Amino acid sequence: MRRYSLLAALVVLAFVMLFPFLLVGLNAFKSPEEYSSAGPLAFPDGLYLDGIVAFWERVDFGLKLWNSLLISACVAVGAVVLSVLNAYALGIGRVRGRLWILVVFLVANTLPQEALVYPLYYLAKQVGLYDSRLFVILIFTVIQAAFGTYLLSAVLGRFPAEILEAAAIDGAGKWRALWRIVVPISRPTLSVLLVFFFIWTWNEFFLPLVFLISNDNQTVPVALGVLQGDRLMDATMSSASALLGIVPAVVFFLIFQRTLTRGIAVGAIK
Amino acid sequence: MRSRGYWLYLIPSLVLFVSVIVLPFLMNVATSFTRWSGVGTPKWIGFENYARLLKDERFWASFQHNVALILAMAVVPTLLGLVLAAALFDYIARRFGPRTASALRAAFYLPQVLPVAIAGVVWGWLLHPSYGAVNEIFGLDVNWLGDPSLALATVMAIMVWFQLGYPVVIFMAGLQRVDPALYEAAEIDGASWWRRFWHITVPQIRPEFFVVLLTCTIAALKVFGPIFVLTRGGPAGATMVPSYFSYLNFFERVNVGYGSAIATVLALIIIVVTFLFLRVQEREP
Numbered sequence: 001m002r003r004y005s006l007l008a009a010l011v012v013l014a015f016v017m018l019f020p021f022l023l024v025g026l027n028a029f030k031s032p033e034e035y036s037s038a039g040p041l042a043f044p045d046g047l048y049l050d051g052i053v054a055f056w057e058r059v060d061f062g063l064k065l066w067n068s069l070l071i072s073a074c075v076a077v078g079a080v081v082l083s084v085l086n087a088y089a090l091g092i093g094r095v096r097g098r099l100w101i102l103v104v105f106l107v108a109n110t111l112p113q114e115a116l117v118y119p120l121y122y123l124a125k126q127v128g129l130y131d132s133r134l135f136v137i138l139i140f141t142v143i144q145a146a147f148g149t150y151l152l153s154a155v156l157g158r159f160p161a162e163i164l165e166a167a168a169i170d171g172a173g174k175w176r177a178l179w180r181i182v183v184p185i186s187r188p189t190l191s192v193l194l195v196f197f198f199i200w201t202w203n204e205f206f207l208p209l210v211f212l213i214s215n216d217n218q219t220v221p222v223a224l225g226v227l228q229g230d231r232l233m234d235a236t237m238s239s240a241s242a243l244l245g246i247v248p249a250v251v252f253f254l255i256f257q258r259t260l261t262r263g264i265a266v267g268a269i270k
Numbered sequence: 271m272r273s274r275g276y277w278l279y280l281i282p283s284l285v286l287f288v289s290v291i292v293l294p295f296l297m298n299v300a301t302s303f304t305r306w307s308g309v310g311t312p313k314w315i316g317f318e319n320y321a322r323l324l325k326d327e328r329f330w331a332s333f334q335h336n337v338a339l340i341l342a343m344a345v346v347p348t349l350l351g352l353v354l355a356a357a358l359f360d361y362i363a364r365r366f367g368p369r370t371a372s373a374l375r376a377a378f379y380l381p382q383v384l385p386v387a388i389a390g391v392v393w394g395w396l397l398h399p400s401y402g403a404v405n406e407i408f409g410l411d412v413n414w415l416g417d418p419s420l421a422l423a424t425v426m427a428i429m430v431w432f433q434l435g436y437p438v439v440i441f442m443a444g445l446q447r448v449d450p451a452l453y454e455a456a457e458i459d460g461a462s463w464w465r466r467f468w469h470i471t472v473p474q475i476r477p478e479f480f481v482v483l484l485t486c487t488i489a490a491l492k493v494f495g496p497i498f499v500l501t502r503g504g505p506a507g508a509t510m511v512p513s514y515f516s517y518l519n520f521f522e523r524v525n526v527g528y529g530s531a532i533a534t535v536l537a538l539i540i541i542v543v544t545f546l547f548l549r550v551q552e553r554e555p
Contacts (some may be wrong), residue, residue: 006361007370010354014377017431020392021380023403040403082286085279093276101280108291110544112492114516115537118301118526119294122308142290145283174275203385205495206513210521225387225499228394235401242395245388253383261443 027239035235051240068219076197078141083148091156108146144197192263195256302530319531332510342426344486351437356471359445379435389432390499418508437482444475484547512536
């Protein structure tokens, strides 16, 4: 009996954790009338897609997905490149003062974005980059690279010196050694960073909320977050909007599950 | 010989880093000593914004709410996550097989894959005062997020739901390092589950414990998305937090100097907390 009581308790807890997802899934496919007559727990009578379609069209959700995808992908690639360059100098090149440089990167990584936002907002307006996806890409590339540099420097610090010495004897310069040897050998770690940067950027809310104000530039979390509780939304349309926010996140999780698990092993946790 | 010329690789980051982080941060600190509406010339007023902060009840209340959120986002998930990870690893996986343990772990983790703002969208709907599913199911008429005496507790509960999976996953990964023979030997010697928990599990994942507590505490100090989506700091300031308070001063009240002072204090607190954690962690055996 005791053997099963703990299992039962954990299963109940798991059900509680999943319950909100279940409710969103059940009610996104109902009409508002069906919701008010049959209640939130009833299984939908057939697929009512009008709520999802109406919400999709109202926020132009395809465009929001594209914006999020574009911003996250550019940041992931840019931040990995910057992290590699920095970590090459710090971890392999062991430049002087590297410890202090790393401390600065670490502090930068923990700084709240609130302490950067107004000057960035002011500067963006001055240079005509306010409400531009490019500006958001630039900021997040730097913020994510601060973390990437910190992690990757430790990984490259353990890079086997013999391989680099052999390359130098063969006449490979630093630039060639970086792209032909260090990057290919560190590919597993770099792919972990790429995935983490992509997902972290996708999940961001504060800076995109401030910098991407027009409908054409907003990301998925900003578009849905701003409309939450909007007076024009009925019960099932709200559920549809939650569903549209959940689906991409769960899809990324399923696609990248292995890489994410590996990331925990290398210490890419945040 | 080898170490010469590598600093060239730092140049792109140096330029970007100075312009995107260092310079804006210093500008923010400088602005905190001024009165400025965002247009025109800022007026230097010394420490006046900070003096005003110390007397501002809303500012102190926002920090109290932050402490409550540290409880909900860091302390409770870490402790509960520790027990859950140990139960899954040392009991469920061994009695019912690793597949059962991973399925339960996946269920606990699912909220963590959401952007935190989307978690807010989900709960904003579930708890909506006129058509929310929670009230409908339980036949209640409670304004979970609109009642000043309930709103903070509701946000706290949502954040526990959101955060719980993170410590569970990290701790279970840490437990992979433990030799299973150690648990078996302890069990044969008649050590109870709680004794194994205290003497094997807890010491083993001490490093993860500190990392999780630190990262979750920082996340709680920075929390903005769920507050913006769920309550906008309301009702009547019941869920106001420093990050949202600074946002309000920057963009709605155009009190840029005051907003900068709040943001600077928040940054200092986060840096000090990080530093203290790293010190404590170093001193551990």
